[in-house]
Amino acid sequence: MQSIQFQQFSGSLQGQGQSSYCIHNLHWHVNEGEHWLLLGGNGAGKSALTAALVGEAKHENGQRVCTFKKLLLVSSDAQKQLLNKELEEEKNSLVKELIIDKNYNIDLRKQLIKLFKFDELLTRHFRKLSTGETRKFLLIKALSSNADLVVLDEPFDGLDVQSCQQLNKILIELSQTITFVFVLNRLDEIPSFITHYGYVNQGCLLHTLAKPDSEQLSDLLKLLHLEHTSLDVPSPDTEQEQKAFTGNALVKLSNAKVSYSDVSIFKNLNWTIKKHQHWQLSGANGSGKTCLLNLITGDNPQCYNNDIEVFGFKRGTGESIWDIKQHIGFISNALHMDYRVSISALNTVISGFYDSIGLYQKPSDAQINIAQQWLTFIGLSDKQNTSFTQLSYGDQRILLIVRAMVKHPTLLILDEPCLGLDEANRQRVLLLIEKICAANTSTVIYVNHHAADKIKGIENYLKMEDFH
Structure with a gap:
């Protein structure tokens, strides 16, 4: 042959x-x-x-x-x-x-x-x-x-x-x-x-x-749609835009450390994240990637034992969780596992305006329109009425990234977004991240295991191995 x-x-x-x-x-x-x-x-x-x-x-x-x-x-x-x-x-x-x-x-x-x-x-x-x-x-x-x-x-x-x-x-x-x-x-x-x-x-x-079977081919064609689609991501909601953080330094950690039972997870970590300065955070399992992110979001109680400034607030000076989280979009494998509500793809995206798992408020016409634009952008407009739980795993992950992005957060944290995805859907996620970085409306922190797995548009790197 x-x-x-x-x-x-x-x-x-x-x-x-x-x-x-x-x-x-x-x-x-x-x-x-x-x-x-x-x-x-x-x-x-x-x-x-x-x-x-x-x-x-x-x-x-x-x-x-x-x-x-x-x-x-x-x-x-x-x-x-x-x-x-x-x-x-x-x-x-x-x-x-x-x-x-x-x-x-x-x-x-x-x-x-x-x-x-x-x-x-x-x-x-x-x-x-x-x-x-x-x-x-x-x-x-x-x-x-x-x-x-x-x-x-x-x-x-x-x-x-x-x-x-x-x-x-x-x-x-x-x-x-x-x-x-x-x-x-x-x-x-x-x-x-x-x-x-x-x-x-x-x-x-x-x-x-x-x-390929029909689902594999469908995923590949969705990837191609995203490849050819306009670079311009949909605009933010006007009301949300008015709440956007206007400072330059979004996050500043000085000699940050986390330890449990006298076991050090990381120490002596200095990190300043400036607006539109996209970062890739890498490290092996147990290196402290999630601990570090939780210091920023306030989900780790040790954030009050560290010198941390987030969106103009010094941790422990009376700021509320909402003061911080209104500026953050977040996606992780754990969130995906927790997002088990049977709401439509459209309402899944809209829920990102309220940071809720499910949708419990009546959205505005502007929010519905923006969510529909995002579905068109990622090639899922024909699935807007399909239940989230009926979508493929890859489509669900893409939707949750868009859910995190729909309010155009000042800081978008993508914690190992490719975990569990096959190669076509992995490429869809990486391409979507590239387009979000290029749009320069949100500062991106992309978390993964391998520093060598680089994304176009991300030029700053933090390796957890440097702080052990």
Whole structure:
């Protein structure tokens, strides 16, 4: 069986101008008869990945082993390369001279030419073709060339509805003899014969699914929705916005320590959190991550034995719990376990305005509207009336993060939000955190076990191991 295998492969693809798209530590097998769809946002690295697949990326590290005899790529970059070659070599080739390939399938070529109404273009000079016509040219050439593996990057772009339908029928027929790898942005164009899915982000193939069930595929498509959605998170409630903390230093701990029965959990910890200064807090189990957070929220009684300032209040000077918690949004695995009420997804988000488990107050029209905007943002608007307890575990976790974020808290604490999630939902959570950080309406503390598990937008790090 023919295949292509990547082991710890790293490489790059030079783009237009001076930009370069990189692939990092790629582990990927594509076997004969499999049909892959690569998903991801603009600039995620899909083009670099497909270039590596057909051997056109610069090989920098690792292994690429290919036993496919003939591989072809149809993409906008391939169009540009072919046109540039004609210009550089000062050629003025006719289309019919370029469309013929060695060992091509004559009958299939005739069928594709008829499909795309290309007969009258065969005697035209290639450089005179429009962008759409050039794309059709590449499709005819690649599909009729008896290639073993064909990569189709947005093959339906520029085609009318009828041409798309006819091309899809031909692709279904050819999938019996050709291995395909697709790159698509429109989910309604996904061919029915796709067997494997891959999610690409920041030059890495982060998640792959082989013949996924409906729930796995749904989670992957929700991730893609979040990847492509607007960066602008929904606005805060006007009343909530008026209560926002306006100072710069949100939290200041001086020589903080926590101990139980003469056993020190941590000591000599100095930490100042400034507005829009996002932090990643890491440490092993038992290192004191949750203890430290509880000092900030006031849920650890030792907060009164420490020198702590939170939102302008010095701990122990008569501040109330609400004085502190009105500025904090919070999500943890423990909260998820406790959130067992059977209220709708919409009301789950609205409950974040009141920091309640369940909803016991009548929300305003503005709060309902904002909650609906958040559901649209995360791709769950169709589930707004579904009970929280009937949603998948991943959807529940995303909802609880949005619940914590809906009031645009001054400080958003995400305590190991990926715990218990599969890879697709983990990527959804990490991407949502990235978007929240980029929005710069809340300061984020992201808690996890591994300092190396970094999130774009978080540039400050606190490791609990440094305070033992």
